[in-house]
Structure formats: C-alpha cells, structure tokens
Amino acid sequence: MPALLACVPDAWGPKFGTESGAVTRTWTGPNEIAFKAPAHMALVMFTPQPNREIALNSSRRTVTLAPVGTIEVVPAEADLFARWRVAKENLLVAHDQHRLAQLAGAEFQNEDFEFRPPRPGFVDQQALQLANLIRAEFQRGEAANDLCFDALITLFGTHLLRSYSSFSDRPRPLLSGGLSPRAWRAVTDYIHANLSESLSVGRLAELAGLSPSHFLRAFRQTSGQAPHQYVVAQRLALVEQLTKTTDIPFAAVAKAAGFSSNSHMTATMKRTRGVTPNNLRREQRRLDIAPE
CATH class of the missing domain: 1.10.10 (Arc Repressor Mutant, subunit A)
Known part of the structure; x- marks a missing residue:
C-alpha cells in the first residue's frame, strides 16, 4: 500500500500502509510537487500556508491562503500541481480506488461515486481531528498500532465519501446498538x-x-474499547501466558502475539502494564524455585 504514495518523496516524512490505504505525515518547504494521482487522495494542513498555489486538472493556478485544517481532495487520475512558499507540515491520505469503492458499497450500498473537491482554502475541522489522531499514532514510533492506523484511515475515507462525494447529499441512516x-x-x-x-x-x-x-x-x-485497544489487550495476554509458561525466546513470543519486534512488544507492555516480559519471566522463575 505505501506504493500509493510513491509520488511523494520518502525524505519528506514517514509513510504507513494498511489494507485500507496509505498515509504520510510530511514536513518540507518551500517546495512544489506535480503528479497524476495514483489513488484517491486528501491532504490536511497542520500549519498555515499563505500564498499557496494549487491547480487540479487545469493549467490555471489558484493562489490562496490555506489555514490550519485546510483540506484538499484529489480524485484518482487527477493532475495536481502545488507550490508552497513556507515550510509546512501536513497529512496526506491515499485510498486505493477498489478499496474505497468497497467502503462506499458497505456505507451507501452503491460502489459508484465521484468526488467533488472543496474550494481552495476550505477548512474541515472534522478532517483535522482525524488527521491529528493519525499524527499522534505516527508519533508513537515503533509502538504505533497497525489496526489503529487502519481504523483511522477507514474513518477518514468514510468522512471523504460523506462530505465530498456524490453521496454527500444523501440522508445518513441512524444507527444504534452494539454487536449482536x-x-x-x-x-x-x-x-x-x-x-x-x-x-x-x-x-x-x-x-x-x-x-x-x-x-x-x-x-x-x-x-x-476501540478494536485496536481490544486487540492489544489480547496480544499482551498471550505474551504474558507464553512468557510465564514457556522458555520461548522473546523474539518468537513477539511474533506469535503479532508484534513487529521484541522491542515493540516490550515498549507496549511497559506503557500499558508497567512491566516488561523480561520482568514477568524473571519473577515467574523466582516463584518456581522458591521453597514451599
């Protein structure tokens, strides 16, 4: 999925891909970029950009003030040009066309839609809130949670469909109740x-x-709990079980529990439970050899 963001230089910031799409948090500038969008994309500004130049499927460039929270929606296959004259930070989310069509089918029972990008400089506070949550997940570094990224990208895609697509004028169904x-x-x-x-x-x-x-x-x-919180709790429960009842190396424990590495597993357990797998194993061994 990070291939969806191949048009964005890697040096501009970290990228993350999930089944739902890909996202990058970038900081660069002054600079410019031009590309044909390989996927449905949306950009949210974390910093203001005075005199931002932008052109979408046109040779005519619009110069605008882009405040914090400005959103730009770029449909797949659209030609984009953008230039900014100050250093900037933003979030760019890319959704594969097939995946977003599936999401539209699930949400609106119709996979056919077209995007209606907002005017240049349009501020979207809900998109900014979602972008800030994604940025916070990036800031967790190796402890970032794949399922949390996936959920946030999915929610972002749903927001785009509801707000900036041909579905935007449809009444939203009132849904309530938990899982059966x-x-x-x-x-x-x-x-x-x-x-x-x-x-x-x-x-x-x-x-x-x-x-x-x-x-x-x-x-x-x-x-x-959110799904990613529930999954982390179940993974840590498995880590605790394997740590206390086996001598499996910690790297293998991490892999079995779905963590990317031993350090990822250790950091997550330390942050959420205040102990490390090594602490648990050492304490269990002490209990096992203690005289009755």
Missing part, C-alpha cells in the same frame, strides 16, 4: 485465531455484517 452475540463471537473468535497476523477493520466489519464505520461504533459500545 453472534457478531461478537465471530469477531472475537477471528481475532484470537489470528493474533499473529495483521488485522483490518474491513475484515472484522465483514465478519460482523456491518459497514466499517457502524462496526467501529458498535464494537466500542459492546466492549467499551
């Missing part, structure tokens, strides 16, 4: 059977028979 017992079992059984694998909101929502955005609300209402 059957859906809860299907989702949690799948999570426990696939803790070592990369999990996606799209697949979990499919198991529950819900759209991704409805699934995220329903899961939190049922469990009191």
Whole structure:
C-alpha cells in the first residue's frame, strides 16, 4: 500500500500502509510537487500556508491562503500541481480506488461515486481531528498500532465519501446498538485465531455484517474499547501466558502475539502494564524455585 504514495518523496516524512490505504505525515518547504494521482487522495494542513498555489486538472493556478485544517481532495487520475512558499507540515491520505469503492458499497450500498473537491482554502475541522489522531499514532514510533492506523484511515475515507462525494447529499441512516452475540463471537473468535497476523477493520466489519464505520461504533459500545485497544489487550495476554509458561525466546513470543519486534512488544507492555516480559519471566522463575 505505501506504493500509493510513491509520488511523494520518502525524505519528506514517514509513510504507513494498511489494507485500507496509505498515509504520510510530511514536513518540507518551500517546495512544489506535480503528479497524476495514483489513488484517491486528501491532504490536511497542520500549519498555515499563505500564498499557496494549487491547480487540479487545469493549467490555471489558484493562489490562496490555506489555514490550519485546510483540506484538499484529489480524485484518482487527477493532475495536481502545488507550490508552497513556507515550510509546512501536513497529512496526506491515499485510498486505493477498489478499496474505497468497497467502503462506499458497505456505507451507501452503491460502489459508484465521484468526488467533488472543496474550494481552495476550505477548512474541515472534522478532517483535522482525524488527521491529528493519525499524527499522534505516527508519533508513537515503533509502538504505533497497525489496526489503529487502519481504523483511522477507514474513518477518514468514510468522512471523504460523506462530505465530498456524490453521496454527500444523501440522508445518513441512524444507527444504534452494539454487536449482536453472534457478531461478537465471530469477531472475537477471528481475532484470537489470528493474533499473529495483521488485522483490518474491513475484515472484522465483514465478519460482523456491518459497514466499517457502524462496526467501529458498535464494537466500542459492546466492549467499551476501540478494536485496536481490544486487540492489544489480547496480544499482551498471550505474551504474558507464553512468557510465564514457556522458555520461548522473546523474539518468537513477539511474533506469535503479532508484534513487529521484541522491542515493540516490550515498549507496549511497559506503557500499558508497567512491566516488561523480561520482568514477568524473571519473577515467574523466582516463584518456581522458591521453597514451599
């Protein structure tokens, strides 16, 4: 999925790809960029850009003030040119056309849509809130959570469809209630059977028979947690079990529990439980050899 952002230089900032799309947090400038969008894209400004030049599918460039929270929507295959005269920080989200069509089908029962980009300099506070959550996940470094990224990218895509597409004038259905017992079992059984694998909101929502955005609300209402928080808790429970009952090397424990590395596993357990796997194993060994 990071290939969706191949048009953005790697030196501008970190990139992250999930099943739902790809995202990069960039800081660069003054600079400019021009490309044909390989995917549906949206950019949100974290810093203001006075005298920003932008052209979308046109040789005519618009010069505008782009305040913090400005959003720019770039449909797939559109030609984009942008130039900025001050250093800037922003978030760029890319959604694969097929994946976003699937999301539209789940949300609106119709996979056919077209984007209607807002005017230059348009501020979108809801998109900025989502962008800030994604930026915060980037700031976690190696401890960043794949499923959290996937959920946020999915929510961002849903927001784009609701606000800037041909679906924007449709009434939104009122959805309430948590997961049914059957859906809860299907989702949690799948999570426990696939803790070592990369999990996606799209697949979990499919198991529950819900759209991704409805699934995220329903899961939190049922469990009191977001899906990524629940998954982290189950992964740490497996880490604790394997650490205390086996001599498996920590690198293998991390892999079995779905962490990218031993250091990722250790940092996550230290942050959430105040102990490390090494602490747990050492304490368990002390208990095992203590005289009765």
